[in-house]
Every structure is written in C-alpha cells, then in structure tokens.
Amino acid sequence: MNLRQLKIFLTVCESGSMSKAAKKLYMTQPSISQTISELEQELNVKLFERMSKKLLLTYGGEVLHKYSKRILALVEEAQSTLFDISNLKAGKLRIGASTTVGTYLLPEIISKFSEKYKDIQIFFTIDNTAVIEKQILDNAIDIGIVEGPLHSKEIVIEPFIDDELYVVCSKNHKWAAKKVIQPEEIEKEDLIIREKGSGTREVFETTMSMHNLKYKIKHVLNNTEAIKKAVESNIGISVISSIALKEELKKDKLVKIQIEDINFKRKFNVIYHKDKYPSPLFNEFLRHLKEFHDIFYKE
Numbered sequence: 001m002n003l004r005q006l007k008i009f010l011t012v013c014e015s016g017s018m019s020k021a022a023k024k025l026y027m028t029q030p031s032i033s034q035t036i037s038e039l040e041q042e043l044n045v046k047l048f049e050r051m052s053k054k055l056l057l058t059y060g061g062e063v064l065h066k067y068s069k070r071i072l073a074l075v076e077e078a079q080s081t082l083f084d085i086s087n088l089k090a091g092k093l094r095i096g097a098s099t100t101v102g103t104y105l106l107p108e109i110i111s112k113f114s115e116k117y118k119d120i121q122i123f124f125t126i127d128n129t130a131v132i133e134k135q136i137l138d139n140a141i142d143i144g145i146v147e148g149p150l151h152s153k154e155i156v157i158e159p160f161i162d163d164e165l166y167v168v169c170s171k172n173h174k175w176a177a178k179k180v181i182q183p184e185e186i187e188k189e190d191l192i193i194r195e196k197g198s199g200t201r202e203v204f205e206t207t208m209s210m211h212n213l214k215y216k217i218k219h220v221l222n223n224t225e226a227i228k229k230a231v232e233s234n235i236g237i238s239v240i241s242s243i244a245l246k247e248e249l250k251k252d253k254l255v256k257i258q259i260e261d262i263n264f265k266r267k268f269n270v271i272y273h274k275d276k277y278p279s280p281l282f283n284e285f286l287r288h289l290k291e292f293h294d295i296f297y298k299e
Helices: 005-017 018-023 029-043 061-087 098-103 106-116 128-138 183-188 199-210 224-232 242-250 280-298
Strands: 050-051 054-057 091-097 122-124 141-147 156-170 191-192 216-220 238-241 254-261 264-273
Touching: 005 018, 005 029, 005 061, 018 029, 018 061, 029 061, 029 122, 029 183, 050 238, 054 061, 054 156, 054 254, 091 098, 091 106, 098 106, 098 122, 098 141, 098 199, 098 242, 106 122, 106 183, 106 264, 128 141, 128 264, 141 224, 141 238, 141 280, 156 224, 156 280, 183 254, 191 199, 191 224, 191 238, 199 238, 224 238, 224 254, 238 242, 242 254, 264 280
Parallel strands: 091 122, 091 141, 191 216
Antiparallel strands: 050 054, 141 264, 156 238, 156 254, 156 264
C-alpha cells in the first residue's frame, strides 16, 4: 500500500464512481479499477460494493477511508511544514556558546535574528568551551560560538571576532596607580580565575607557559560576574575578556593593567560538526553571524 493508491482510493470515495475519479485524476477508468483491485488483493479486504449501480463502501472500505484521510492530511501537513522550513518560516536551531560569548554577545545575536525570523525557535545553552565542543560532537547543538582552543578534528572552525584578555585589579590595589607591571610581578599576586575547561583559563595558562611565568591561583569561580565582584573587592587580580569589562572600566570600578611585552589575545570562533547538514536555516544563521561581525567592528 502506497500514497498513490490511497489518493486514488480516496478520490473514488469522494467522487462516488470510478469514472468520475478517473476524470478528476486525469487517468483512465481501467487504471483506476486496477489500482482498487490491487489494493483489495494486498489488504485481502473488499473495499466497494455495487448496489443499484451505486458504488458503496464496505465496512473495510470505511475503515480504510478514515485512515486514508488522516494519512494524506499528515502528508500534506508535512509538505507544508517542510516548505515553511525551507523558506525560513518555521524551524528550530540549537545554539551553544561559551561563557563570555554567551553572557555578553549571544543575547543580542539571537535577539536581532529573531526580529527577522519571528517563527524560528531558537534554543541556546551557555557553558565552558570544553562542554560546548562535546555538545557539538554529540549533536546536542547545531552551532557553537566559543572562546577557547578546540581539540577535535571532527569540528569545523570559522573565525568570528578577535578578543583580548585584560589583567584587572581593584582601584584600591597597589598596581592601580602605575597600570604597567613587569611580568614577574604577577607571580606574587592572588589570582582569581575561571574553572578548567574555560577558554579564558586555557588562553591565560598557555600564554603564561609560553613566557615561562608562574602564577598563584587563590580562587576558582565559574562565573565572570562573580570574578569581577571579587576583584572589585580587592580579593585578588584576574584576567577577563575585554568584552566583559566595558562597564567596569568605563565607571572606574576596575583598573586595566598592562604586563610589559605580554598580551593575552584570542579569537572567538564559530564551530559546527564537519558532517552537519547545512540547512537553509543553518546557513542563514551563519550569514547572520557574519553580519554581526561586521557591525561589531564598525562599533
């Protein structure tokens, strides 16, 4: 039993005769009769009876009539929904972002996309880079935006925007007055830093290792806002994304410190699985990210 047979059967039911169904479907009457006969043989059920030159449904025919209407209606609904998806009038997208991007950039990215595509459902999750990378590999999300190094060869990496980590201290810290320090000075300070798996921490540790510098971790927090508050209270120093520090530096709540000849630079990357099917919605969101990139650098 296939959809063509069901469509012919339903047309015969609605037309009341095989000849009328043949005209409606631009087929010959023998072809209609043969299809109905094949259906009856496949199902081992008589579907129609002829009484007083009228074509009437048997009980088996009535049952198949109900199912045929439901099946063909579902097919039509599926076609309509898929048409909407292909034309970006419907769909679902799962986005993952590492903490800095997710907190300070992703809400605006999603908001602007939703303004253009109001009926698209967007689900997003925020976690550290290692978790987002694993979710991409597990197909738990479609696209990720992350700030740290990646380790899987199964992932496609596209540069998004540049970022720099700033060393920051409280305005009451001894560094606040001079704002430039020698590299070895950081070794003596209490450091407040993100958890392992965080892109921020990995960039910091890699850069420090490259310059053969030691550091003393005093507190580990998985929340950038909590780290900023702790630094503001002069509990320790930290390294935080420039994107996350705009308000604090503008209002002089925190002080940016330059380490002589050392910078903590990195890229935010858009990532997805190399085997991911690039649906129209997927491609449109990637295009939207490129548009956001251009606006970001204009600002």
